[in-house]
Amino acid sequence: MHCLATVLIRFDNVSKRYPGGKEALSRVSFEIDSGEMVFLTGHSGAGKSTLMKLIIVMERASQGQVFVHGLNVNRIAEKHIPPLRRDIGVVFQNHQLLFDRTVYDNVALPLIIAGFQHREVGRRVRAALSKVGLTDKERVLPIALSGGEQQRVGIARAVVNRPQLLLADEPTGNLDRGLSAEIMKLFHQFNQVGVTVMIATHDLELVSRLKKRQLQLHEGRLVDHA
Amino acid sequence: MHSGATAAVSGRRDQLLAWLANHRQVSSETLVALLVNWVTSAMTWLVLGIALALPVFLYLVLLNIVALSVDFDGNPRISIYLQQEATASETKQALGLVGDHPDTQEVKFITPDEALADFQERSGFGDVLNSLERNPLPPVIELVPRNAEPYALRQRILEIEVLPFVDLVVVDLAWIERLFAFISFGERVAWALSLILSLGVLLVVGNTIRLAIENRRTEIEVVKLVGGTDNFVRRPFLYLGFWYGLGGSITAWILVHTCLLFLAGPVELIAQSYQDDFSLQGLSAMETLALCFVGSLLGILGAAFAVSKHLHTFSAAMLAEG
Known part of the structure; x- marks a missing residue:
């Protein structure tokens, strides 16, 4: 049974060229299994964000195919x-x-969009907020929160719909070391309950500590996917 | 295989309920937002109100002119002078021919004696007329036709002129023709004005919605990224357009009826001088409903136009290139 169904994301020889000629990704191929936690590393401009945009179809590949849930999202x-x-x-x-x-x-926004009933929305929002440790901040405006708390609200919003796949783009970029570690721990917890997690980061120290698979991009090419 | 998320909302009924709840929420949220910023909203409503009021006002003026001309016996009277030598039975025959016509609304026969008596009374030439050997006045049939349109009226006159014993047919067509020409000209002006000002309403609403879209850029981007459909993104803006349009219609109604109230006094004075109890007509319930419908529709269309033009220009630049 562990055949195709377990592959959640598949990039097949994917290139992305933006108008103006800059090639953000060249001939990238990889697979991510359901339930994996993967780091996407590389310098600024290496193509990390482009790769994520292809997964959520904010952009479409110029060449090659991108599969999510076995669906060719390029088409x-x-x-x-x-x-x-x-x-x-x-x-x-x-x-x-x-x-x-x-x-x-x-946090409720994704649920409202998905068409959940009022009561179910409340239940799930509270569950998500409790997971990120912000149960008491429900009625607060985000402006009154610290940077780390704001980021955790962002995470609660990302997981409230119980997605199979969690993408994070530099989630610890603006946070200090202690807060970064906390946030990473949260992602790790989600991964442990079965969510596939992909984190783009340039914080190599954090990455090495968690001992997860790494996809390293360099100028649009996949240089290391150990 | 899919997460619990899809299972929990799979019921069609649940989906429909959630959809309705969203409509209810969005419609009230947008209205509340407009009322909170009431100064800005009132300005927009006033602009829309003026644009809608102008053609409506012109329409009412025409309506009242038509009503007035009907009141002043707008249906023309055709006077049919019979040959003087016509005998009583012959005039009776002519009267029958004219009276039985389906277009005849009212017919009245005036004998030469009646005409003479009337003339004596009104003119003051009683003695002079008494000195005449015989009554010089012919028998007359006065006819009010059903159809007062100039063309139909002409046809009717042609028919009457060839009847036996008819000497002369007299009707003042010119003023009727002029009135109808004036009214149809006015109608054209009202239509042209409506079209131009509807375009104005569309542009005003479109521009206002464009600003609203700019102000809610982040929200739109987030909604799209967490899986909001285009309809979901559009909905609040279409409701905004609807409220602007409806508010504009109500403002227009108030403006028009304030004007009518202002004019009612002098108009009634004029009517009284003609011994007529004419009073100005406002918009009926159906017309008010139509005004609100058209206004709201224009609002929604203007919003839809702005949304379709500006929404697809959002390619979310949220994931910093890295």
Whole structure:
């Protein structure tokens, strides 16, 4: 049974060229199994974000194929993109919270979009907030939170819909060492309950400590996927 | 295989309920947002109200002119002078021919004696007329036709002129033709004005919504990234457009009826001088409903236009290139 179904993401000879000629990714191929935790490393401009954008179909590959859940997302119709994204949680470096809404409303957004009933929304939002340790901040506006807390709200929003796949783009970029370690621990916990996690980072120290697979990009090429 | 998320919302009924709940929430949220920033909203409503009020006002003016001309016996009276030598039975025959026509609304026969008596009374030439050997006045049929349109009226006159014993047919067509020409011109002006000002409403709403979209850029990007459909993203802006349009219609209604109230006094004075109890007509319930419908529709269309134009320009630049 551990055949194709266990492969969650597959890049097959993928290149991405932006208008203007810059090649952000060249001939990248790899697979990520369901339940894995993988680090995506490389310098700024190495193509980490482009790779993630291809997975959530914010961009489409110029060449090659990208498969998510066995679906060729490079050929997916526009109307099938929203359901795909609902099954992927994304954490941003600058967390992208809505500052005119409470923590609760921020975290609830994916559930409202997915069409959950009011009561179920409340239940899941509280569960997500308790996982990231922010149960008491439900009614607070994000502006009143520290950087680390804001990032945890972003994570709660990413996991509230219980996605199979969690993508994080430099989630610890603006945080100090202690907070970074905490955030990483959170991702590790999600991975342990079965969520596939992919984290783009240039914090090599954190990466080496967790002893997970690494995809290293250099100028758009995959140089190491030990 | 898929996470619990999809299972929990798989029921069609649940989906529908959630969809309705979202509509309810978005519609009230957008209205509340407009009312909180009421100064800005009122400005927009006033602009839209003025644009909608102008054609409505013109429409009401025309409506009232038509009502007025009907009140002043707008249906023209055709006077049919019969040959003087026509005998009583012959005039009776003519009267029958005219009276039985389906287009006849009202018919009245005036004998030469009646006409003479009336003339004596009104003109003051009683003595002079008494001195005449015989009554010089012919028998007359006065006819009010059903259809007062100039073309139909002309046809009717042609028919009457060839009837036996008819000497002369007199009707003042010119003023009726002029009135109808004036009204149809006014209608054209109202339509042209409506089209131009509808375009104005579309542009005002579109521009206002464009600003709203700019202000909520981050929200739109986040919603799209967590799997919001285009409809979900569009919904609040379409509701904003709807509220702007509806508010504009209500403002227009208030403006128009304030104007009418302002004009009612002088108009009634004029009407009284013609011994007529004419009063200005406002918009009926159906017309008010139509105004609200058109206004809201224009609001939604303007918003849809702005949304379709500006929404796809968002390619979220949220993941910093790294």
